[in-house]
Amino acid sequence: MPWDKVYRLYSELQQYVGWTEDDARRVGAISVLIEPHVAALIDDFYAEIDRHPQARKVITGGAEQIARLKQTLRGWLHDLVSGRYDQDYVSRRWRVGFRHVEIGLAQVFTNAALSRLRRGLLQTLDGVWNGDFAELLATRQSLNLLLDLDLAIIENAYQTEFRLRQQRSDRLATIGQVAGGVAHELRNPLNVVQTSIYYLMHTPTPNPEKVRQHLERIERQIGLADRVIAALSDFARLPVPELKPVSAPETMKEVLELNPLPEQIAVALDFPADLPPMLGDARQLQIVFSNLIRNARDAMLPKGGSLTITAEPMDGEVAVMIADTGVGIPPESLERIMEPLYSTKARGIGLGLAITRSIIDKHGGRLQVASEQGVGSRFTVSLPSAGGAK
Secondary structure (H helix, E strand, O other), X not given: OOHHHHHHHHHHHHHHHOOXXXXXXXXXXXXXXXXXXXXXXXXXXXXXXOOOHHHHOOOOOHHHHHHHHHHXXXXXXXXXXXXXXXXXXXXXXXXXXXXXXXXXXXXXXXXXXXXXXHHHHHHHHHHHOOOOHHHHHXXXXXXXXXXXXXXXXXXXXXXXXXXXXXXXXXXXXXHHHHHHHHHHHHHHHHHHHHHHHHHHHHXXXXXXXXXXXXXXXXXXXXXXXXXXXXXXXXHHOOOOOOOEEEOHHHHHHHXXXXXXXXXXXXXXXXXXXXXXXXXXXXXXXXXXXXHHHHHHHHHHOOOOEEEEEEEEEEOOEEEEEEEEOOOOOOHHHHOOOOOOOOOOOOOOOOOHHHHHHHHHHHOOOEEEEEEEOOOEEEEEEEEEEOOOOO
């Protein structure tokens, strides 16, 4: 965990609630008043937990675990009124919150537990205070602010663990999806290879021409399997982009040179003279636009059609539109075409648009699609503008 980041968040929250050095001084000053009553506060805390099965069920280690937890709470209370709220303090608070997540204590019980501790601390403070009443009110306010900040850090620990669990769940779902797609994509070429090998091994006197055909068949299927594996490798190892100003017109010119279109497809380019550069990785953006142009080409073949590429500045972004007059995308496929290993093409691997969207996401951009069957499709790539940078 990057503790400096957590501490920066804590410092920002301190400023937000108006925490000052005077607050730290006030809370630190009550340490000697609170310490003699800590044991009673802790006993009350765990006696109340014992009365609530949903909270009690996370304590599975019996008396030994409760003894350890009481010692941890003693340290927590000691830190609370120490008057020192540095990065070490914040990291210890965060770890306590994270530990609650790990043992399965619902956040509502953590909130309620802190509320009970708050009440106990304030009642104790009221009972032992013998100073100025206005100073008591100020000290109560400082203690409440500190407990609110602790609660915010605990909540951050819960949110962090939730995100980690969600990411793990998403990764497992993706692995399952990719595994199914890989099995499907590789099973077909392997079956073809297997039938050709069977013929070559079991035909007593094979015709030389037939032998050549089967060997070529095997070579083609191996090439297809290799392309599937290469595409998966590219998708998994896509590096973090190196963001620099990139010219949309120049990039598109290079992409069209690398992906020449057949003569039955007419190309129209329209870029305004004052179009600012995009902020991106030139090599990765070539992959993005190459994939979109190849998809547009495939959608228009063999009949042909028109490919129109335009761009315009828009609210701090550069939007590049690639529109074709192809067959269009079925409505039921529009929501899935960017999923890994989903393809509307008979021979498609289904990674082109997934890689494209992944690149754009890592650039902080957006990919949108609009399509109508029999009319065509338009993909819009919106990327941050590099402003006046050259």
